Amino acid sequence: MFDNYKNNYDKFCQFNKMVINMPRHQFGSMNILFAKDLAIILDSIVVPSDMKLTIINLYVLVHLYLMEEYPDVSDFIYGLFDLDADPRIYYSENEGKARDFRHLVMIMRMWGMLEPDDVQKNKINYDMCKEFFALGKSEQEGLRAKLISMDIIDNPMFITLDLIKDRIRNNTIFSYKPATSILKYMEEINRPVSQFEISNLLGIIVPEVNSSEQLLDNAILIGKKMPNNLSEHQTWFFKYMNWYDENGNMFRYISSQAPHFKFNSFLLFMEDLNLIKKISDESFVLTDYSKELLKEDIPVEVVELEKYINIAETAYSDKDLADLILYNIKPSLLKYAAQSDDFVTAMNFRSLNNPKYQKGKKTRNRLIAELAKVKANYTCQISNKPTFKDKKGNNYVESHHIIEFNGEDGPDIVENLLVISPFYHSLLHHASSEEITNLYDHIRKNNIVNIDLFKKMYDKYNCIEEKHIKYLFEKKLISNIEFNELMDYITKN
Numbered sequence: 001m002f003d004n005y006k007n008n009y010d011k012f013c014q015f016n017k018m019v020i021n022m023p024r025h026q027f028g029s030m031n032i033l034f035a036k037d038l039a040i041i042l043d044s045i046v047v048p049s050d051m052k053l054t055i056i057n058l059y060v061l062v063h064l065y066l067m068e069e070y071p072d073v074s075d076f077i078y079g080l081f082d083l084d085a086d087p088r089i090y091y092s093e094n095e096g097k098a099r100d101f102r103h104l105v106m107i108m109r110m111w112g113m114l115e116p117d118d119v120q121k122n123k124i125n126y127d128m129c130k131e132f133f134a135l136g137k138s139e140q141e142g143l144r145a146k147l148i149s150m151d152i153i154d155n156p157m158f159i160t161l162d163l164i165k166d167r168i169r170n171n172t173i174f175s176y177k178p179a180t181s182i183l184k185y186m187e188e189i190n191r192p193v194s195q196f197e198i199s200n201l202l203g204i205i206v207p208e209v210n211s212s213e214q215l216l217d218n219a220i221l222i223g224k225k226m227p228n229n230l231s232e233h234q235t236w237f238f239k240y241m242n243w244y245d246e247n248g249n250m251f252r253y254i255s256s257q258a259p260h261f262k263f264n265s266f267l268l269f270m271e272d273l274n275l276i277k278k279i280s281d282e283s284f285v286l287t288d289y290s291k292e293l294l295k296e297d298i299p300v301e302v303v304e305l306e307k308y309i310n311i312a313e314t315a316y317s318d319k320d321l322a323d324l325i326l327y328n329i330k331p332s333l334l335k336y337a338a339q340s341d342d343f344v345t346a347m348n349f350r351s352l353n354n355p356k357y358q359k360g361k362k363t364r365n366r367l368i369a370e371l372a373k374v375k376a377n378y379t380c381q382i383s384n385k386p387t388f389k390d391k392k393g394n395n396y397v398e399s400h401h402i403i404e405f406n407g408e409d410g411p412d413i414v415e416n417l418l419v420i421s422p423f424y425h426s427l428l429h430h431a432s433s434e435e436i437t438n439l440y441d442h443i444r445k446n447n448i449v450n451i452d453l454f455k456k457m458y459d460k461y462n463c464i465e466e467k468h469i470k471y472l473f474e475k476k477l478i479s480n481i482e483f484n485e486l487m488d489y490i491t492k493n
Contacts, residue, residue: 001214002206006241018204019203019259019263020262020266023104023110034076037074039111041066053121053123059101062081064087080097082097109155109157109160110150110157110158112128144273145308147269147273147275148179148301150177153176174212177212179266179270179275180299181219185201185202185223186285192230193223193284194230196259196260196282197230199263200259200260201218201223202215225240230280297346298350309366351413352461355412369417375419378397381418382418382421382424396421398422399418399419400417400424400428401417401418403471408471416457424439441476443477444477451485451486454469454486469486472486
């Protein structure tokens with residue numbers, strides 16, 4: 001896949017320009033609280049209605065906030081500003097500070113706190129800011145979940161980079177999560193890896209690559225040929241690409257264009273969030289935490305998301321925070337998950353085998369509920385119509401256990417969930433017996449729920465028992481004939 005960039009200095013320079021250009025190394029000392037500081041500042045800023053939020057205007061607003069509020073944020077952030085100077089003049093005249101602030105904006109975008117906007121240039125995502133500082137002492141879990149699921153296809157920072165913008169313009173963009181691919185690569189290579197190889201093999205998006213699988217396969221193919229001595233990686237790769245002049249000298253990188261320099265911040269974030277561990281100046285191994293993540297039967301980004309939501313619900317008992325997490329997490333993640341039958345099956349088994357408890361009471365799995373909504377396209381399965389837009393702009397629906405989760409000990413799996421409007425959900429829980437019976441009759445006659453569904457739940461998950469069949473019959477969701485058929489079915493099998 002790199003053949004088009006061999007043997008030629010211009011191609012060498014072209015290759016290096018296609019490395020994902022992360023915020024620069026000046027931010028290498030940041031810790032997990034750094035993003036929280038940014039969230040606190042952005043959430044406190046009020047943008048005048050008649051102001052376009054350009055980078056320089058944002059600089060002025062942040063400057064004024066720091067000057068007036070004196071919040072408890074890192075010295076590094078204060079170091080970007082001269083609070084005694086006129087902010088607009090200072091920004092325009094001090095290229096070093098202006099450059100540093102532009103990189104700071106990239107970090108805000110990377111974590112989703114600031115989004116590009118066609119009309120206003122930039123837009124503050126206040127919900128994302130609230131999520132960051134609502135987490136209290138668990139910032140690391142939150143940031144790790146976000147880093148693992150970051151995707152070039154929709155991340156507010158990645159989509160502003162020239163090489164990604166070109167792919168979007170040409171409709172050749174694909175889903176690629178760098179952190180996830182790096183972890184998979186390190187697991188497959190099964191040796192310490194160099195910063196050089198990760199940056200050149202997995203931190204670059206060349207036009208020839210059409211999928212994350214192709215990019216990862218290419219990286220593994222080359223990575224397995226590289227020498228075990230990591231200090232030899234650059235020399236080996238330059239020979240592999242034939243990046244030498246007529247005198248036998250290796251080509252030299254233009255200032256700040258070296259891939260392992262441009263992509264460095266991403267690896268620093270992975271290290272800071274305990275996904276990889278530095279064992280020398282420029283080499284890494286997987287942490288024990290990442291090794292455990294990779295053992296799971298579902299993608300690592302979903303494992304981390306599941307843990308993150310569990311923290312919000314159990315450690316903090318904060319439903320609003322859990323809602324924020326689900327709203328803020330990348331839609332592509334849930335869509336990808338819901339479209340994969342293998343993934344849904346794995347999630348169902350996890351839900352059955354690892355029930356969640358809060359204060360001794362079994363609680364439902366939010367990801368299971370969200371998967372059911374995605375599969376139903378956020379449309380009421382009874383009316384087959386959308387409902388109304390909620391405050392986040394999503395079509396509002398609710399998930400209801402066909403066999404009740406608590407009262408009837410129903411399984412918390414996607415197949416046991418009806419996605420319905422709040423009207424029908426309220427009806428099922430609060431209407432008269434006659435109204436409920438009529439609705440169940442409608443559900444059964446319109447084949448929204450049928451006997452094959454319960455046979456499938458039994459065959460696949462072994463989670464339907466005689467008591468469940470009795471509950472279904474009592475609710476008139478199955479007929480007398482179907483009751484006997486189901487009873488015979490589970491008895492014989």
